[in-house]
Amino acid sequence: MVPASYKCRDKFTTQNTLADKQELKYKRVLLKLSGESLSGGADSGIDVKILNYLTSEIKKVYDLGTDVGIVIGGGNIFRGLSAQEQGIDAVTGDYMGMLATIINSLALQNSLEKAGMPTRLLSAIDMNKIAEPFVRRRAMRHFEKRRIVIFGAGTGNPFFTTDTAGALRALEICADVILKGTRVDGVYDTDPEKNSKATMYHNITFGEALNLNLKVMDMTAFALCRENNIPIIVFNMNKENNFKNIVLGKKIGTFVHN
Numbered sequence: 001m002v003p004a005s006y007k008c009r010d011k012f013t014t015q016n017t018l019a020d021k022q023e024l025k026y027k028r029v030l031l032k033l034s035g036e037s038l039s040g041g042a043d044s045g046i047d048v049k050i051l052n053y054l055t056s057e058i059k060k061v062y063d064l065g066t067d068v069g070i071v072i073g074g075g076n077i078f079r080g081l082s083a084q085e086q087g088i089d090a091v092t093g094d095y096m097g098m099l100a101t102i103i104n105s106l107a108l109q110n111s112l113e114k115a116g117m118p119t120r121l122l123s124a125i126d127m128n129k130i131a132e133p134f135v136r137r138r139a140m141r142h143f144e145k146r147r148i149v150i151f152g153a154g155t156g157n158p159f160f161t162t163d164t165a166g167a168l169r170a171l172e173i174c175a176d177v178i179l180k181g182t183r184v185d186g187v188y189d190t191d192p193e194k195n196s197k198a199t200m201y202h203n204i205t206f207g208e209a210l211n212l213n214l215k216v217m218d219m220t221a222f223a224l225c226r227e228n229n230i231p232i233i234v235f236n237m238n239k240e241n242n243f244k245n246i247v248l249g250k251k252i253g254t255f256v257h258n
Contacts, residue, residue, distance in 0.1 A: 025249030028067035028143065030170035031058070032163065032180045035073035035104055037237065044076050046107050055111040057237070058148070060244040062117055067143045069173050070150045071166040072108060074100025094158035098125060101162060105152035106130065118147045124156030124165070136172050143173065163221035171228055178230060179246060180217070181237030186254030187214050203255050216256055225256075232256040 033054070040047030062068055077100035079093075088096070102123060109119045120142045123131035131152060132138065142149050154165040170178045184192050185200055189212070192198040201214070206226040209216050216222060216232060225232055235242050235253025246252050 024064060024066055024247055026066065026176040026247050028069070028173065028175050029061070029247065030069045030071065030166055030173065030175040030178045031243070032166035032178060033070065033072045033237065034162075034182070035075035035077060035100065037076075037181065037183065038072075038104055038107070039076040046076065046104070051107060051111045054108070054237070055115050057240070057243045058112065059115050059117060060241070061247050062148060064244065064247060066247050067146075067173075068148045069139075069143075069169060069175060070105075070108065070148065071162055071169055072101060072104045072150070072152075073162040074098070074102075074104055076100075077103055091158040094154075094160075095125075098153040098156070101154060102127070102131065102152045105150045109150055112148055118145070119150060120147050121150045121152055124151070124153040127153075139169075139173055149173070160220065161218045163217040164224070167217070167221040167224040167230070170230055171224065175230065178225065178232045179243065180232060180234045181243070182234060183236065183238050185236045185239075187216055187234050187256070189214070201254050202251070203257075206256060206258055209256055216254075226258065229258050231258075 037054070038046045038050055040050045058068060058070075074097050078096050102121075102125075105121050109121050112119050120139075121131040122134040122139055124134050126133050134151065134156075139149050139151075151165065151169045154160060154162050155168060166178060166180075169175075187201050187204065187209070188198040189201070190198045192200070204214070206222070209222075216234060217225070224230075233246055233253050233255055235246060237243065242252050
């Protein structure tokens with residue numbers, strides 16, 4: 001478990017007067033996006049329209065004064081699990097997936113900066129020509145300077161998903177909450193895209209989610225959040241202003257907590 005002193009130690013260093021004025025519910029968030037969210041209706045690749053939409057939604061939150069950290073997957077480009085079916089070993093496949101997250105991170109970084117937002121891409125794998133190495137203190141300094149920080153290459157280790165990378169980075173940067181953007185409104189008892197009568201949970205504890213076998217995040221990420229008492233909000237990123245309204249304290253999506 002991460003000690004309380006570690007979780008809160010650096011929060012006082014961010015002099016975020018914009019956030020104070022807005023009286024925001026969350027002043028530092030970790031936004032977790034899937035790689036598939038960038039492909040739109042296609043099976044793979046990056047849809048520029050979707051990229052521009054995500055950029056506009058992130059800008060609304062950035063303009064409020066909230067610190068935004070982002071972890072994005074790479075499933076729209078390459079999936080390690082699919083690679084194993086083609087004879088690629090698990091470790092190699094996972095490293096290939098990490099590189100796919102860097103491609104998505106660079107695309108998002110370019111889009112955010114074109115919209116006037118300063119960013120930094122920090123990679124868990126050294127590739128100093130295109131990204132800074134992940135150093136926690138460096139990430140915290142970027143937040144102080146009002147930069148959006150994108151965390152690429154997952155955890156830098158095989159066998160860990162970008163869900164786990166999101167949970168780990170959220171803890172390291174002292175985020176108030178993990179916001180998992182999806183294409184459905186929250187966590188359901190069954191797949192709402194296959195069952196029109198699926199029931200959505202608006203508020204649920206980690207224990208209840210485990211007992212009901214709800215797929216909020218992978219088990220490693222889920223355990224990190226539960227043990228360190230960081231809440232998760234699962235919401236529909238495709239609905240305009242959802243991201244902004246959550247930061248402002250409106251009840252949207254499914255709130256998972258201790």
